[in-house]
Amino acid sequence: MTRSISRILKSYFMRTFIAVLLGFVVASAILFITGYNPSQCMAVMFNAVFSRPKFIVNVILKSTPIILTGLSVAFAFKMGLFNIGAEGQFIVSTIASAIVGLVFNFHPIIQVPLVIMSGVFAGAIFGGIIGFLKSKFGIHEVITSIMLNWIALYLCNYISNLACFHKPESDGTYPINESGLTLFMYKWKFSEEGRSFLKNNPVLNDIILKTDFNFNFILAVIIAIVVWVVIYKTRKGYEFRACGLNPDAAQNAGIDVNKNIIYTMLISGALSGLAGALALTGSSNPVIHVLPVFENYGFNGLSVALIAGSSPIGCIFAGIMFSALIYAGQSLQFKLGAPSEIVNIMIGTIVFFVALSVIIPVIVDKIVEKEERKSA
Amino acid sequence: MEINKDYAVQMRGISKFFGNFQALDSVDLDVKKGETHAILGENGAGKSTLMNILYGLYGADGGTIYLNGEPVYIKNPSVAISYGIGMVHQHFMLVEKFTVLQNIILGNETTDKFGIINMRKARKKVIEIIKRYGMNVDLKKKIRNISVGMQQKVEILKALYRGAEILILDEPTAVLTPQEVDELLEIIENLKKDGKTVIIITHKLKEIKKSSKECTIIRKGKFVDCVNVKDESEQSLAEKMVGHKVKLLVDKEKATPGDVVFEIKDLNVKSHRGVDVIKNLSMSLKKGEIYGLAGVDGNGQKELMEALICRLYVESGKILINGKEIQNTSTRNVLDSKISIIHEDRHRYGCILGMSVADNAILEKYREKPFNANGFLNYDERDKYTEKLIEKYDVRPSKCKYTKIRNLSGGNQQKLVIGREIENDPDLLIAIQPTRGLDVGAIEYVHKVLIDLRDKGKAILLISLELDEILDLSDRIGVIYDGSIVGEFDQKEANEQNVGLLMAGGKNNDEEHI
Numbered sequence: 102m103t104r105s106i107s108r109i110l111k112s113y114f115m116r117t118f119i120a121v122l123l124g125f126v127v128a129s130a131i132l133f134i135t136g137y138n139p140s141q142c143m144a145v146m147f148n149a150v151f152s153r154p155k156f157i158v159n160v161i162l163k164s165t166p167i168i169l170t171g172l173s174v175a176f177a178f179k180m181g182l183f184n185i186g187a188e189g190q191f192i193v194s195t196i197a198s199a200i201v202g203l204v205f206n207f208h209p210i211i212q213v214p215l216v217i218m219s220g221v222f223a224g225a226i227f228g229g230i231i232g233f234l235k236s237k238f239g240i241h242e243v244i245t246s247i248m249l250n251w252i253a254l255y256l257c258n259y260i261s262n263l264a265c266f267h268k269p270e271s272d273g274t275y276p277i278n279e280s281g282l283t284l285f286m287y288k289w290k291f292s293e294e295g296r297s298f299l300k301n302n303p304v305l306n307d308i309i310l311k312t313d314f315n316f317n318f319i320l321a322v323i324i325a326i327v328v329w330v331v332i333y334k335t336r337k338g339y340e341f342r343a344c345g346l347n348p349d350a351a352q353n354a355g356i357d358v359n360k361n362i363i364y365t366m367l368i369s370g371a372l373s374g375l376a377g378a379l380a381l382t383g384s385s386n387p388v389i390h391v392l393p394v395f396e397n398y399g400f401n402g403l404s405v406a407l408i409a410g411s412s413p414i415g416c417i418f419a420g421i422m423f424s425a426l427i428y429a430g431q432s433l434q435f436k437l438g439a440p441s442e443i444v445n446i447m448i449g450t451i452v453f454f455v456a457l458s459v460i461i462p463v464i465v466d467k468i469v470e471k472e473e474r475k476s477a
Numbered sequence: 478m479e480i481n482k483d484y485a486v487q488m489r490g491i492s493k494f495f496g497n498f499q500a501l502d503s504v505d506l507d508v509k510k511g512e513t514h515a516i517l518g519e520n521g522a523g524k525s526t527l528m529n530i531l532y533g534l535y536g537a538d539g540g541t542i543y544l545n546g547e548p549v550y551i552k553n554p555s556v557a558i559s560y561g562i563g564m565v566h567q568h569f570m571l572v573e574k575f576t577v578l579q580n581i582i583l584g585n586e587t588t589d590k591f592g593i594i595n596m597r598k599a600r601k602k603v604i605e606i607i608k609r610y611g612m613n614v615d616l617k618k619k620i621r622n623i624s625v626g627m628q629q630k631v632e633i634l635k636a637l638y639r640g641a642e643i644l645i646l647d648e649p650t651a652v653l654t655p656q657e658v659d660e661l662l663e664i665i666e667n668l669k670k671d672g673k674t675v676i677i678i679t680h681k682l683k684e685i686k687k688s689s690k691e692c693t694i695i696r697k698g699k700f701v702d703c704v705n706v707k708d709e710s711e712q713s714l715a716e717k718m719v720g721h722k723v724k725l726l727v728d729k730e731k732a733t734p735g736d737v738v739f740e741i742k743d744l745n746v747k748s749h750r751g752v753d754v755i756k757n758l759s760m761s762l763k764k765g766e767i768y769g770l771a772g773v774d775g776n777g778q779k780e781l782m783e784a785l786i787c788r789l790y791v792e793s794g795k796i797l798i799n800g801k802e803i804q805n806t807s808t809r810n811v812l813d814s815k816i817s818i819i820h821e822d823r824h825r826y827g828c829i830l831g832m833s834v835a836d837n838a839i840l841e842k843y844r845e846k847p848f849n850a851n852g853f854l855n856y857d858e859r860d861k862y863t864e865k866l867i868e869k870y871d872v873r874p875s876k877c878k879y880t881k882i883r884n885l886s887g888g889n890q891q892k893l894v895i896g897r898e899i900e901n902d903p904d905l906l907i908a909i910q911p912t913r914g915l916d917v918g919a920i921e922y923v924h925k926v927l928i929d930l931r932d933k934g935k936a937i938l939l940i941s942l943e944l945d946e947i948l949d950l951s952d953r954i955g956v957i958y959d960g961s962i963v964g965e966f967d968q969k970e971a972n973e974q975n976v977g978l979l980m981a982g983g984k985n986n987d988e989e990h991i
Contacts, residue, residue, distance in 0.1 A: 334853055334854060335852050335853050335854065336843060336844060336849045336852050336853065336854055337852065339836070339843050339854055340843075342832070343829055343832070343836075343840065346829045346830070346831040346832060347825070347828075347829040347830065347831070349825050349826050350820075350825065350826055350827060350828060350829050350840070351829070351840075352788065352808060353786060353808065353818065353820060353826050353827070354808075354812075354840040354841045355807075355808045355809035355811075355812045355813075355841060356808075356809075357807070357808075357809070466496070470496070470497065
C-alpha cells in the first residue's frame, strides 16, 4: 500500500504537479497579503483561459514559440550545455526571416520554407558560434551566449531602422510579404466571402477570425517528438547523452566531445531559430521592431525546459501551461487591477519547487522506512 | 572484557545504518592505552565507519563509547578533539596553497588580544613536537610542493598539535612508497614510546604484523575477532578477514613472451599547465606478458595515459602499436588500433553512472553493427550483448541490464568495465589500478582474468600504485620516476626494496631539513 503510493509520489509527473500546486498556493498567499481575494483571482484566471474558444486557441498559439525555445534549451541540457542564448538565437532568426520575407516574393510553396529556413539557419549559426567558442577555446557557453543575446538585440534595432526596411512613423519594418505567412487562410478569412461564412458559425468565427489561427503548434509538437527520437533512439543522441552525463568517460570511449558540443549548439540554435521564424510568419503583424528590452521568448524557454525536466515531450505541456499563465496574468490586471507580475511570482515559485522536488523521493523514502520499522 | 580505565578506547555494541543498509552491527572494540591497535577488514567492511563514529563524524544508531573507562557522548569532531582524539583521513584535508606551518595551526590559531596570529609561539610548539617524534618536515614549504608522505606527516602533526592522545590513521600506507612506510612505522613507534595510543585502519596484512600488537577484525559490519598479532600468520588473518580460505599468492604459469607489440620511443609530453612531465620515456611490451609500471602517484602515470589516448599533445617521440604510429591522432583511432583501457577511476573515466548497465556495455561499440542500424540504436542487440557480458563476467545481480550502473557495487561495476574492454579483443590491454576499492574476492577474480588474457598471448600494461599487486602479477616491472623509466626488473629479481628505492628517486633519499 505505502509502496505504491510512494512510487506514485516519486514519479516526475507527480513531483511537477505538486510543484505547480505549491506555486498556486504561494501566489494566493501573496495576493491575500496584498489585499486581493485569492479565490476571485483564481476564478478570473481560469475564465481568462477557458471561458471562450478564442482564449484557448490564443494560449495554444502563444505557446508555440516557447515550446520550441524550451526544446532548444532542453536539448542543450542533455549534452550538459546551458543555452541561455536561446533569446539571441530567437531574435536573429526573426531578423533573417524578416529580411528574406521582405526582399523576396515567390509563390508561398517556395516562399514559406525559404523564410522559415533562413530563420532556422540564422539561429543555428548563432548557436554554432557558442559551440565553436566553447569547444575550440573552452569559453563558457553562458558568457558567450549572454553577449550574443545583446548583439542580437542591437542588430535587431539597427535593422529595424535601416531606411530600406523601416516603415515610416512606426518603430519597426514593413510587414513581410504575404506569401511568406503561415497564417491559416489569411486572405480568405478577411474577404467578403470568408467573413459571411464565418458569421454563421460563431465558434469558428471566434477561433479563426479573431485570432492569428495557424498550424505552427502542430509543427512544434512534431518537432518535440523528433527531438525525443533523436535523443533516445539514435546513435548520435546516445553520444550526446553520454557526453552530457560524463564527458571524460565519453572522450575515453572515443567519442569526440568537442565536435558534439558544436553539433548540439547548432541543433539547439536551429530550434530557437525555428521558434523565431514561426513567431514571425504566424503573426498578423509580421514585423521586427526596435526592442527596448528582451521579449523573453528564449528566457521563457529556459523556464519551460526546467519545468519539463528537460523532457522533450514535457516541453509541450510545460509550454502550454506557461503560456496559459502569462495569458491569464494579463486579464488579472485588466479585470481586477491586480499586478500581472503575480504570474511571474507564480512561475518563479513553480520553477523553484520543481528544482526542489528532487527531495520528494528522499522524504518519501524516509517516511516509508519509518513506517516499515514501526510495523516490523 | 570489563570496562576499565587501562583502556584508552572501548566501544560496545556500536551499530550504524545508512538508509536500509546496516554498516555496523553491534561492534565491540578495546584499545589498550599506549598500544598500537589495528583494525582489519575488507573494503566496505565498516572499519572507517567505526572510526568516523569515534571521531564524531557520524552518530551511532546504537552502542556506547568509553574513553579511559568513562562513558562519553561524542557529538562532533570538536568534542572528539577535546577528548584528545585525532584522526588522519585517507584523503588528506590540507590547503594546497598554505605552508606546512599554516596548515598545522589552521583552525587552532594562537592569537593575541587583537586577533593577530602569534606565529612565533606556534612555530616553537610545532618544532618541539617535531623533535620529540623525529619527524623531518620543512615548515616553510607549501603543501603542493611536498610529497604525499610528507603531507601525511603534516596531518599527523596537525593532530598532535591539537593535543591528541589517541591517534586514528585511516589506511595510512595506501599512498606511500615502501621506504616511506618504514619511516611512518618508526614515527608510530616513537608515539607509542611517548604513551600515545595509535589505531590503524588497514587491509594490508604485512603492516599489521610490523606495527601492531593487537588487531580487531571486522567483516561485513560485524565483529569477528580480536587477536594477538604475534599468534597469527598473514594467512590466518586474511582468512578471518574474508571469511573463507584465500590464496594470497597469485597462481600463474611462467610467461612465454612473443614479439614486441607495443612500443614507446623517447616520449616527451608537457602537462596541461605546460610543465615537462614525461621525459624521454621508452618502453616496450611483448605479446603474452604483463608489464607492471610501478611508481608513486604523480610521477607521470596520468600524463602518460593521457598522451596515449591523445588527450595530451606528444612533443616528440613515438607510440607504436603493431608497428603503427598512433601518437597525436584521436582517441577513436587509438581504440580502433586494438588497444583497450581499464581506466583508473571507473566513476569518472570508465563508465557513465547516470546511464543503464546496457548503455554502458556498448559505450565503445555503439557505432558499430549490429548496435548501430543506420543511425538508430538497436536496443535488442544491445540487450542481448549486455546479457552475455553479465553472464560471462559474473556481474551481479544478474538481472541488472536496465539498472543504472550507479546502483551496482564497485566490484560489479568493475567486472562490467573489464568485461567490456576484454570483449574488444585488444592486442594491448592497459589496466590502471584495476583493483582499487575492490574486496579480496573481486581482486582475485580480476587478477585471474588478467592472467588468462596474458596466456592468450595478449600484452598487458598494469599501472598500479599498489606495489604488492605489481610484484605479484607482473612478468616484467618498470619503475617510473619523474616522467622516465628509471629501471626495469624481471619478476624474480624484483622485490620491495630494490623497486621501492627507485620509486622514491634512487639513492638520493635525503629528506628536507628544518
